[in-house]
Amino acid sequence: MLGFVSSAALxxxxxxxxxSSSASRPNIVHILIDDxxxxxxxxxxxxxxxxxxxxxxxxxxxxxxxxxxxYVHKICSPSRTSIQSGRSPIHVNVQNVHxxxxxxxxxxxxxxGMALNMTSVGDVxxxxxxxxxxxxxxxxxxxxxxxxxxxxxxxxxxxxxHHSNDYWQQTEQKCSLKKIKDLWIxxxxxxxxxxxxxNDPACGQDNQELEKGKRCQxxxxxxxxAVLDKLDEQAAAEDEDPLFMFxxxxxTHMPLQVPQEYIDKFGDIxxxxxxxxxxxxxxVDMEVGAVVDKLKSTGLWDNTLLVLHSDNGGEIMTxxxxxxxxxxxxxxxxxxxxxxxxxxxVSGGFVPSSRRGVKEERLVAGEDWLRTYASVAGVxxxxxxxxxxxxxxxxxxxxxxxxxxLSGESAxxxxxxxxxxxxxxxxxxxxxxxxxxxxxxxRDDGWKVVLGAENKMYKICQDVxxxxxxxxxxxxxxxxxxxxxxxxxxxxxxxxFNVRDDEAEENNMAEEQADIFDEMIARIDELQESVxxxxxGKTDKRACKAAKNDYGGYWGPxx
Numbered sequence: 001m002l003g004f005v006s007s008a009a010l011x012x013x014x015x016x017x018x019x020s021s022s023a024s025r026p027n028i029v030h031i032l033i034d035d036x037x038x039x040x041x042x043x044x045x046x047x048x049x050x051x052x053x054x055x056x057x058x059x060x061x062x063x064x065x066x067x068x069x070x071y072v073h074k075i076c077s078p079s080r081t082s083i084q085s086g087r088s089p090i091h092v093n094v095q096n097v098h099x100x101x102x103x104x105x106x107x108x109x110x111x112x113g114m115a116l117n118m119t120s121v122g123d124v125x126x127x128x129x130x131x132x133x134x135x136x137x138x139x140x141x142x143x144x145x146x147x148x149x150x151x152x153x154x155x156x157x158x159x160x161x162h163h164s165n166d167y168w169q170q171t172e173q174k175c176s177l178k179k180i181k182d183l184w185i186x187x188x189x190x191x192x193x194x195x196x197x198x199n200d201p202a203c204g205q206d207n208q209e210l211e212k213g214k215r216c217q218x219x220x221x222x223x224x225x226a227v228l229d230k231l232d233e234q235a236a237a238e239d240e241d242p243l244f245m246f247x248x249x250x251x252t253h254m255p256l257q258v259p260q261e262y263i264d265k266f267g268d269i270x271x272x273x274x275x276x277x278x279x280x281x282x283x284v285d286m287e288v289g290a291v292v293d294k295l296k297s298t299g300l301w302d303n304t305l306l307v308l309h310s311d312n313g314g315e316i317m318t319x320x321x322x323x324x325x326x327x328x329x330x331x332x333x334x335x336x337x338x339x340x341x342x343x344x345x346v347s348g349g350f351v352p353s354s355r356r357g358v359k360e361e362r363l364v365a366g367e368d369w370l371r372t373y374a375s376v377a378g379v380x381x382x383x384x385x386x387x388x389x390x391x392x393x394x395x396x397x398x399x400x401x402x403x404x405x406l407s408g409e410s411a412x413x414x415x416x417x418x419x420x421x422x423x424x425x426x427x428x429x430x431x432x433x434x435x436x437x438x439x440x441x442x443r444d445d446g447w448k449v450v451l452g453a454e455n456k457m458y459k460i461c462q463d464v465x466x467x468x469x470x471x472x473x474x475x476x477x478x479x480x481x482x483x484x485x486x487x488x489x490x491x492x493x494x495x496x497f498n499v500r501d502d503e504a505e506e507n508n509m510a511e512e513q514a515d516i517f518d519e520m521i522a523r524i525d526e527l528q529e530s531v532x533x534x535x536x537g538k539t540d541k542r543a544c545k546a547a548k549n550d551y552g553g554y555w556g557p558x559x
Contacts, residue, residue: 025128025377026350027234027243027304029291030369032083033284033343034076034137034164034253035332037314037323039468040281041343046326046468051269053282056289057345060308064347065406066359071420071442072312072366074332074339075430076163077139078423079311079366080248081113084120084140084152086370086386086399089423090438090531092118096431098173099142099161100544102559103537108392110537113141114152117392119383121370122153125244128377131155131234135226136248139163143540144559150186157186158194158226159248161555163431167219167250167257168204170197172555175544182555183219193554197222205257218259220251224287228294235298242303244373247291251284254315256322258283273471277314277322295348302349305376307369309344313337316462317481319471326470329505330462331480333430335422335439335450336505338462346406350376355408361500363417363444364402371399372406395532418444421527426455436533438524446500447513449520450487458488460495465504491517 038044042054043061073079073089081093093113103110108117122132134154141147142161149157160182165172171179183194203216210216227247234243251258256276262283269275288308295301314323316331316338323331330336344364374383386397400417404410424439440450452458461484464477477483487495494510496517510517546558 025130025242026348027245027300028125028130028373028376029243029245029247029295029304029306029348031288031291031306031308032080032136032246032248033308033310034249034251035312035315035323036252036281036284036310036343037277037316037325037331038328038338038341038343039324039326039466040252040277040314044343049468051266052278054285056285056292057308057343060288060292060306060347061345063356064306064345064351065355067309067344067346067364068359068361070309070342070344070364070366071340072310072342073423074312074335076137076253076311077113080137080139083311083366083369084122085114085118086121086124086367086397087118087395088365088367088398088421090421090436090527091395091398092532094423094425094436095427095433095536096163097433097536098163098431098539099139099147099555100539100558101433101537102143102540102542103535106534106537108394109532109534111141111143111147112536113139113147115389115394115532115534116146117394118389119386120152121373122149122244122246124153124370124374124379124383125377126153126155127382128374128379130242130244130377132244132246133157133230134246134248135159135230136223136246137164137250137253138248142555142557143543145557148184148186148557150191154246155187156230157184158223159184160250164250164253164255165219166204166255168199168208168216169201170194170199170219175547178548178553180544180547180555181553184554184556193551193556195552195554205255208260220249220283220287223247223249224290227291231291231294231298231300235300242377249284249287251287252277252280252314252323254321256280256320271471271473273320273322274324274469277324304348305346305350306348307344307346309366310342311366313339313342316464316466316470318479319473319477322471324466324468324470326466326468327504329465330460333481334462335424335460336462337448337499337503338465340422341499352407355406360405362405363420363442365400365417365420367398368400368402368417371397371401372403375401375403395530419523422450424451424453426453428456433536436531438527438531441520441524441527442499443520446498447516447520448497448499448505449517449524450495450497451489451521451524452487458486458493459484460487465506489521494521496520
C-alpha cells in the first residue's frame with residue numbers, strides 16, 4: 001500500500017491545462033444545511049397547515065430544479081464524507097465517530113471521516129483552476145492537517161471540526177471537565193483557533209444582550225458574514241478564476257439555539273421544541289436569501305450554479321429534537337426515507353432556462369456532486385477515476401456525472417443513476433465504531449429494500465410517520481427511536497417498499513413481491529463484498545493535550 005500523497009503534491013503532479021474560459025466555468029456555491037427535515041421547508045408543508053416560512057428557499061426551487069429523489073446517508077459525518085469524496089458511504093465511511101479517534105495500525109483509514117489518499121471535491125475544483133473556500137461545519141476529519149480542509153483542496157476555511165458546537169460559546173465536548181471550543185480559521189495569513197471570535201463567557205441562549213463592550217455574536221452570523229465577504233472579494237477580483245464556495249451551515253442541528261427575535265416570530269406555536277426549530281428553519285432561509293441577494297447585487301448570479309440540500313433527515317429520535325419529516329417515515333439515524341431522502345435543489349443563473357421550474361424525479365445521491373462539478377468545470381474527463389486512491393488500495397469514485405440530466409442534455413426518460421446504496425453499521429452506539437454494512441438498496445423504479453443489522457436483530461427504528469404539527473404534545477410519538485420493526489433477509493420478515501407509489505413506506509410488499517425482494521437481497525450481498533470497513537480507532541489523549549497546551553482551549557489537528 002502506498003503512503004499518503006498530499007493534495008498539493010497531487011495537483012503539482014497533474015499540472016493541468018485549465019479549462020478554456022471563465023465564462024464556461026461558473027462559480028459554484030454549495031449550501032449544505034444540517035438536519036433539515038423534509039417538512040421544515042415551506043414547499044413541503046401540508047397545505048392545510050402552513051407554519052414554516054422559507055420564502056427564499058422556496059423561490060430558489062421555483063426558479064431552478066427541484067431534486068425530488070435526492071438521497072444521502074442517515075447521519076452527519078458519513079454523509080459529508082460521501083459528498084467530499086465522491087463515494088457512496090459504504091466505500092468511504094458509515095461511522096459517526098468523533099474526530100479525536102485514531103487507529104495507528106491503519107495510517108490511511110484509521111481516523112474519522114475520509115481516508116488519506118482519497119481525492120476530494122475541493123481537490124478536483126482546485127485542479128480546474130477554481131478558488132476554493134469552505135465555511136462552516138467540516139466533520140470529515142481533524143487528526144492531522146492532511147484531514148482538514150487545508151489539505152483537502154480548500155484555499156480557505158472558517159468553521160468547526162466536530163458534529164456540532166454551542167452556537168454562542170462555540171464549545172463541544174470536554175477535556176478534564178473543561179469545555180473545549182471548536183472554531184478554526186485558515187487562510188493566506190493565519191492558521192489557528194478563531195480566538196478573536198470568542199464570545200464573553202456570559203453570552204448564551206438565555207443571555208443574548210450583554211453590556212456594551214462584551215462580545216455576544218451568534219455563530220451563524222459569523223459564518224454567513226465570511227461567505228458574504230468572500231462573494232464580495234470574488235466580484236472585485238481582477239482575475240477570471242471562478243469560485244467554489246462550500247457553505248456548510250450549523251443550522252438546523254441541535255442544540256436548539258437561535259436569536260430570541262427569531263423565536264418571537266413564532267410566538268403562536270406553543271410547543272417550545274417546534275417553536276425553536278421553526279425559528280431555526282426561518283433563520284437558515286434568511287441566510288440563503290442573503291447569499292442570493294449578494295450574488296445578484298455583485299453581478300455573480302448569472303454565472304453561478306447554486307446547489308442546496310440537507311445532509312440527512314431531520315432529527316426526531318425524541319420530541320425535544322423538534323424536527324419533522326412529514327409525511328416520510330423516520331428521520332436522522334434511520335434508513336427509512338425520512339432519514340435519507342432530503343430537501344434538495346439546483347438553481348442559479350447558470351441553470352439553462354429550459355430547466356427552470358422543473359421537478360426532477362430521477363435519482364441523485366450526495367456522492368454525485370464531485371463528478372458533476374468536474375463536468376461543469378471542464379475537467380470531467382480527468383476525473384473518471386481516483387488513481388491515487390486506487391493505487392493505495394482504496395475504493396474508487398462512485399460519483400455519477402448528473403450534469404447531462406440537470407442541463408437537459410440527456411433524454412427525458414434516461415437516468416444516469418440506477419441505484420442508491422444505503423449504508424449502515426454494526427455499531428450499537430450512534431457515534432461509535434463498527435463494521436460497514438449495506439443496509440438497503442433503492443432502485444430507480446422505486447423499489448427499496450431496508451435491511452437491519454443482524455447484531456441488532458435486524459431492527460430498523462423510528463418506524464413512525466409524524467403528523468404535520470409534530471411535535472405537538474398530543475398523543476403522537478414522544479420517542480420515535482423506540483418504535484422499531486424487523487427488516488430481515490427473507491420475504492417473511494423482510495421490508496420491501498415502492499417509495500414512488502408509497503412515500504410513507506406503509507405497504508410492505510416483501511411477501512407479495514418475493515422475487516423482487518430476493519433479487520435485491522442478492523444485490524445487497526454482492527455490494528457487501530465491496531465495502532470499505534477500516535477500524536477507526538479510539539479517542540486519542542493527544543487530542544486533548546493539543547487542545548489544552550497548543551491551542552489555548554480549542555480543538556485542532558493533534559498528530
